[in-house]
Amino acid sequence: MSVAIVGGGLGALRTAESLVAAGYAGEVTVISDENHLPYNRPPLSKEALKEGVSAEKLEFRRRAATDGVAWMLGDGVRSASFADRILTLDSGRELAFDGLAIATGIRPRRLNVPGPISGRHTLRTIDDAKMLREAMTVAKSVLIIGAGFIGCEVAATARQLGLSVTVVAIDQAPMVRPLGFQLANELQRRHESKGVKFHLGVGINAFLGEESAKGIQLSDGTEHYADVIVEAIGSIPNVDWLEGNGLDLSDGVIVDSSMAVVGITFPAVAVGDIAKYPHELFDEIPRRIEHWNLPTETGRRAGKTLAAWLAGDKPMAEIVNFIPTFWSDQYEYNIQSFGMPGLADTQRLSYGSLNGPCVVEYFRGDTLVGVVGIDSVPQLVPYRNLLMKRE
């Protein structure tokens, strides 16, 4: 019996651990195009840029029970044949499997506009962080395209390193889609008070430069130059290798609440950033959510599902009862969220004041769907349980 886990991040690790803990005693092979064992990505936009990148320091603790897992690193999966249950790797090697875990995650989305390709940084992997740190170490200015969490965290880190920082984005306020305007406007004010310049509500016409990008032209016609350019405009799921097997891959991989892939008849699960499923505490609409706690939650569930399914007993789906949770450190501010504030139609300040520590509640109709706090961890504690109670 053999299980192939494709992808080598946090979701892959948690799936392997859970599979073994559930009593599966066959072979487990993790196949990853990265050259590193699973590591923690959030520090890549903060400590790793400030202090230098060390793969060893970022690696997750791996439980002793997973010592038997084979890590096939530096060789991604090019294609899969579900009919034959065979993977073909980038190197041309082939690998047969009985059970499959899809954990290939996401990659940064790139702008498709005229201009040079080189000289444009993204931030997803250790190798990306190494290159960005090297570039920032000798730079005076950085231009960040995108005002989501990664863009804003890089902006904060770059200011702490003394660089001049400009953020441009199509959005009207930083992090506005998950946070709404109340907090987004306040966080913009805090970034500006630290010296960040914003150009918001504008698109990018082109990258400027000969061989390497040195600047950008915005849709308002203005041109902006910087020593370092970072693209942080979101991500796309790594599903290319799954094509040709009849799955709906339009936005990740659709799974049921046990993380079993919908549309596959052999034991197969998907986890982490790539997995799309209904968060039933909120509604029945399948969503793909890229929060840090979800690879662990989905991996724990997927390993159990796969072990039972391989033993001939596909488990019944139980309700998805985990709460999407995220954290973001920008300057001295800690931002933490539970739930899905992005679903809300109204917001209410429930603690503190917006220009200091605060908690904002998010409602859809009368129902609490999320909460965000700045420097207010103790005040946030009750909300996780509130959100877990299904009305």
Next chain:
Amino acid sequence: MKVSVDMSKCQHYGQCCYEAEDVFRLDDDGKLIYLAEVDESRREAVESAVDVCPMQAISID
């Protein structure tokens, strides 16, 4: 089992408390306090706490 938290990494997000509330808790000021010596019977819960720490600040022997 020995438990230690690297307080230079810990941001007091309290995720560990949900996994092992008898080992980790936030005090009234929101600062993490924890037991440094924990009975072996709680290993599974403490390992879960290690897993869910977003700062990966917890280590066990």
